[in-house]
Amino acid sequence: SIVGLQASGKTSFVNVIGSGQWSEEVVPTVGFNVRNVRKGNITLKIWDIAGALTRQFQPIRSLGLSLSTGQPKFRSTWERYCSGVDVIIFIVDSHDKEKFDAARFELHQLLSYQTLAAVPLLVLGNKNDLQDHATVNELIKALELDKIRSRAVSCYSCSMKSQHNLDIVLQWLTKHSH
Numbered sequence: 001s002i003v004g005l006q007a008s009g010k011t012s013f014v015n016v017i018g019s020g021q022w023s024e025e026v027v028p029t030v031g032f033n034v035r036n037v038r039k040g041n042i043t044l045k046i047w048d049i050a051g052a053l054t055r056q057f058q059p060i061r062s063l064g065l066s067l068s069t070g071q072p073k074f075r076s077t078w079e080r081y082c083s084g085v086d087v088i089i090f091i092v093d094s095h096d097k098e099k100f101d102a103a104r105f106e107l108h109q110l111l112s113y114q115t116l117a118a119v120p121l122l123v124l125g126n127k128n129d130l131q132d133h134a135t136v137n138e139l140i141k142a143l144e145l146d147k148i149r150s151r152a153v154s155c156y157s158c159s160m161k162s163q164h165n166l167d168i169v170l171q172w173l174t175k176h177s178h
């Protein structure tokens with residue numbers, strides 16, 4: 001599952017690794033899209049979630065789920081799309097530093113769900129083709145990635161536009177897929 005704030009580049013990521021298609025004009029995702037991407041002998045089933053869903057909380061009751069799961073009364077939409085996945089990819093626009101606080105809040109909120117305990121996390125600092133983007137070390141600090149325990153965490157700086165580092169991202173995904 002790929003999550004992250006609006007316009008961080010989630011759909012661009014799926015487009016680029018799926019078909020090598022880079023475009024400046026990507027429509028903001030509504031809800032989510034599922035796409036199967038075949039790479040070598042593995043097929044990645046990717047859930048591309050709308051960043052705009054970040055703050056839409058739905059009462060568990062309205063989802064027809066049990067209230068006795070020990071979950072908070074409200075459950076984030078991201079969490080629903082992340083439970084049961086092999087890996088969570090969190091994409092952040094490394095050029096949009098004003099949104100780092102919001103990104104950190106949403107990330108740690110998501111990781112606090114028991115249902116997602118131990119799911120490996122890949123953080124991508126996207127848009128490194130833009131000047132003054134944050135480095136990996138700056139992202140680790142801004143997103144407090146060093147405070148994350150009990151799960152594999154990796155962070156790469158990349159660009160969907162230039163396709164920089166997408167090879168190591170794919171290697172990471174291949175390694176963590178079942």
Ligand SMILES: Nc1nc2c(ncn2[C@@H]2O[C@H](COP(=O)(O)OP(=O)(O)OP(=O)(O)O)[C@@H](O)[C@H]2O)c(=O)[nH]1
Pocket residue numbers: 004005006007008009010011012013023024025026027028029030049050051052126127128129130158159160161162
């Ligand atoms: N310069 C630059 N622009 C990028 C890059 N990746 C994505 N963009 C642009 O950022 C904008 C948002 O990209 P999307 O892929 O739609 O972002 P998203 O995270 O899917 O957004 P939502 O679906 O609204 O949550 C688009 O205009 C993209 O062209 C990148 O690596 N570099």
Ligand SMILES: [Mg+2]
Pocket residue numbers: 010011012027028029048049050051
């Ligand atoms: Mg999108």
